[in-house]
Amino acid sequence: MKKLSARRRHPLAAVVVLLLALACTGGLYAVFAPADKAQAEETAQSLTIEEGKKLYTVGCASCHGTGGQGTSDGPSLVGVGAAAVDFQVATGRMPAATSQGAQVPRKKNIYSQAEIDQLAAYIASLGAGPSIPTEEQYGPGGADIAKGGELFRNNCAQCHNFTGKGGALTHGKFAPTLEGVDPKHIYEAMQTGPQNMPSFPDTTLSEQNKKDIIAYLNAVNSDETVNPGGLELGGLGPVSEGLFGWIFGLGGLIAIAVWVAARTAKAKKS
Amino acid sequence: MSSQDIPEENLPAEQDTTHGAVTVADEKHPFADPGLPPHEHRIQDIDERAARRSERAVALLFTVSMLATIGFIASFVAIPHDKSIFVFPIGHINAMNFALGLTLGAALFCIGAGAVHWARTLMSDVEVADDRHPIEASPEVKAKVMADFRQGAKESALGRRKLIRNTMFGALALFPLSGVVLLRDLGPLPGTKLRHTLWSKGKLLVNMNTNEPLRPSDVAVGSLTFAKPEGLEEHDHDFQTEIAKAALMIVRLQPDDIKDKRELEWSHEGIVAYSKICTHVGCPISLYEQQTHHVLCPCHQSTFDLSDGARVIFGPAGHALPQLRIGVNDEGYLQALGDFEEPVGPAFWERG
Numbered sequence: 054m055k056k057l058s059a060r061r062r063h064p065l066a067a068v069v070v071l072l073l074a075l076a077c078t079g080g081l082y083a084v085f086a087p088a089d090k091a092q093a094e095e096t097a098q099s100l101t102i103e104e105g106k107k108l109y110t111v112g113c114a115s116c117h118g119t120g121g122q123g124t125s126d127g128p129s130l131v132g133v134g135a136a137a138v139d140f141q142v143a144t145g146r147m148p149a150a151t152s153q154g155a156q157v158p159r160k161k162n163i164y165s166q167a168e169i170d171q172l173a174a175y176i177a178s179l180g181a182g183p184s185i186p187t188e189e190q191y192g193p194g195g196a197d198i199a200k201g202g203e204l205f206r207n208n209c210a211q212c213h214n215f216t217g218k219g220g221a222l223t224h225g226k227f228a229p230t231l232e233g234v235d236p237k238h239i240y241e242a243m244q245t246g247p248q249n250m251p252s253f254p255d256t257t258l259s260e261q262n263k264k265d266i267i268a269y270l271n272a273v274n275s276d277e278t279v280n281p282g283g284l285e286l287g288g289l290g291p292v293s294e295g296l297f298g299w300i301f302g303l304g305g306l307i308a309i310a311v312w313v314a315a316r317t318a319k320a321k322k323s
Numbered sequence: 324m325s326s327q328d329i330p331e332e333n334l335p336a337e338q339d340t341t342h343g344a345v346t347v348a349d350e351k352h353p354f355a356d357p358g359l360p361p362h363e364h365r366i367q368d369i370d371e372r373a374a375r376r377s378e379r380a381v382a383l384l385f386t387v388s389m390l391a392t393i394g395f396i397a398s399f400v401a402i403p404h405d406k407s408i409f410v411f412p413i414g415h416i417n418a419m420n421f422a423l424g425l426t427l428g429a430a431l432f433c434i435g436a437g438a439v440h441w442a443r444t445l446m447s448d449v450e451v452a453d454d455r456h457p458i459e460a461s462p463e464v465k466a467k468v469m470a471d472f473r474q475g476a477k478e479s480a481l482g483r484r485k486l487i488r489n490t491m492f493g494a495l496a497l498f499p500l501s502g503v504v505l506l507r508d509l510g511p512l513p514g515t516k517l518r519h520t521l522w523s524k525g526k527l528l529v530n531m532n533t534n535e536p537l538r539p540s541d542v543a544v545g546s547l548t549f550a551k552p553e554g555l556e557e558h559d560h561d562f563q564t565e566i567a568k569a570a571l572m573i574v575r576l577q578p579d580d581i582k583d584k585r586e587l588e589w590s591h592e593g594i595v596a597y598s599k600i601c602t603h604v605g606c607p608i609s610l611y612e613q614q615t616h617h618v619l620c621p622c623h624q625s626t627f628d629l630s631d632g633a634r635v636i637f638g639p640a641g642h643a644l645p646q647l648r649i650g651v652n653d654e655g656y657l658q659a660l661g662d663f664e665e666p667v668g669p670a671f672w673e674r675g
Contacts, residue, residue, distance in 0.1 A: 092509075094504060117482075187673070204532060207531055207532070207549060208547070208549070210534065210607075211607070211609045211610050212610050213622055220621075222610060222612060222619060223612065223615075223617060223619055223624075223626060225635075226612065228610075242658070244544050246613055249545035249612040249613055249614045249615065249616065250613065251545055251546055251611050251613040252543060252546045252547075252613070253546060253547065253548075254541075254543045254546055256540070256541035256542070256543070257530055257532060257533070257537070257541050257542065257546060257548040258532050258533075259532070259533055262452050262532050262533070273466070279407060279415075280414070280415055280416070281407075281415070281416065281417035281420055282416065282417075283410070283413040283414055283415065283416025283420075283421065284412075284413040284414065284416070303657065313439050315445075317365050317443050317448070318365060318366050319363040319364065319365055319366070320363070320364045320365060320366050320368065320369050320370075
């Protein structure tokens with residue numbers, strides 16, 4: 054005690070006292086105040102998970118198992134994360150009509166966003182996985198379109214075509230077109246790698262990279278796209294262009310050649 | 324023969340069919356010359372009003388061409404270069420491009436169409452026979468040419484002045500050598516360049532997207548990553564040459580899924596690194612199906628099984644994709660444990 058009082062006039066004493074006071078106040082607040090809030094959040098969260106589990110039992114359990122452990126008809130959902138659920142259900146791919154066939158196609162979604170969120174919360178509770186991205190993550194703000202183009206051509210264009218028109222894979226599988234796909238779903242697909250698409254986790258394709266790619270797609274393959282050439286013939290490249298050239302170009306030339314060499318109308322002996 | 328000087332009541336008249344010299348077959352000419360079919364006149368040849376109509380049609384086409392050219396100049400001057408319009412069924416298109424293409428096409432097409440219509444309806448279409456004639460020169464011409472040549476040779480004194488003759492032959496014989504020497508620029512031979520890439524022991528695997536070295540924990544199962552060797556930057560002078568050989572495709576498999584023993588040995592915790600260059604004709608190959616572990620080449624559909632030493636399972640590729648042996652350095656980053664064991668990319672003559 055004597056040592057303490059001896060230093061009470063030290064120039065740093067006031068600072069030390071102030072820091073102690075602040076730490077005490079902050080600590081007390083942390084102990085009492087947010088506890089209620091966290092409690093409430095936890096309750097709401099567990100309710101959501103409860104609702105999600107009900108939906109899961111009706112719509113998903115027949116293939117993915119009652120606890121999401123997977124069956125011979127569907128893979129395990131432990132650890133796939135909320136992002137995978139949001140992507141698969143909101144694009145209508147899940148629930149799938151059958152586990153047979155080359156791949157599950159996009160179709161009309163039958164769940165509301167609230168129901169999807171409940172399902173996602175339930176699946177996320179089974180094991181840690183990527184969460185549903187926020188508008189800030191996939192929105193156009195702060196994106197570099199040119200860099201996005203470079204990244205898209207390096208990582209995505211081999212399957213999805215240079216402007217995201219999609220393309221064929223093996224045995225009836227295909228990379229779907231990215232035209233008209235919600236930016237959120239594009240982001241989730243990159244994170245989770247649905248079906249045969251490889252995933253591009255944040256560790257190898259950063260959040261900023263994903264944002265840039267989405268901005269690039271919006272620039273080259275959306276309603277806002279400026280297309281000076283017109284008549285892009287599906288934007289598929291040489292196949293459709295060649296077909297068009299052979300049929301209409303060559304066809305037109307043949308028609309003209311026939312006209313040039315055709316017999317002219319002759320005067321007939323009456 | 325124009326249509327004006329044919330009296331209408333005489334048409335269509337019989338044409339002279341006895342054009343050929345031989346009308347009846349004999350011993351020397353076993354086939355009779357059938358002659359020409361009778362000439363049939365066009366409506367324009369006998370009806371002046373029809374001819375006038377054709378004339379007006381041709382003139383109209385040429386006039387349209389003139390207007391189109393004026394339209395071309397006008398649209399070049401008047402239309403702002405960034406204006407976009409909607410044209411069915413083409414869709415949104417740059418207004419100036421569209422106007423320039425349309426007017427230029429119309430201008431050229433109408434010139435051609437007018438000329439063809441003119442030739443078809445108004446120019447003479449009477450069949451004309453043009454007999455063949457022998458291509459051999461007459462004996463007098465031949466004798467004259469030979470005499471001229473002999474005289475020229477004598478006057479040039481080529482046979483007498485041997486020094487001139489021999490140096491001339493020498494000059495003419497040496498001259499083509501300059502062309503032969505230039506062929507050296509096709510070389511030098513590639514040497515061992517095709518057998519080596521930038522990869523060597525200890526080089527870190529750098530992520531192409533983030534430009535950061537990769538750690539094993541960055542690479543998730545089912546993910547696809549592209550890597551370049553440490554030290555190769557995009558603004559480097561030889562970036563394209565080097566990345567064309569060194570480009571790397573990194574995927575992570577469950578170690579139990581790897582069927583090939585050497586592949587497992589050369590991997591790190593299931594992370595395998597393969598050349599991204601197709602062994603058929605060298606396309607960048609990375610259509611990776613993460614469930615089947617197949618990689619498909621977009622050029623000719625060669626398919627490789629990454630879980631089985633990148634064996635070729637379909638398509639024209641001749642051999643498996645070369646695998647890069649990888650490990651982890653002291654700081655926990657993925658590194659190469661040497662160069663590729665075999666040349667990457669398409670086969671070449673001396674590859675063996």
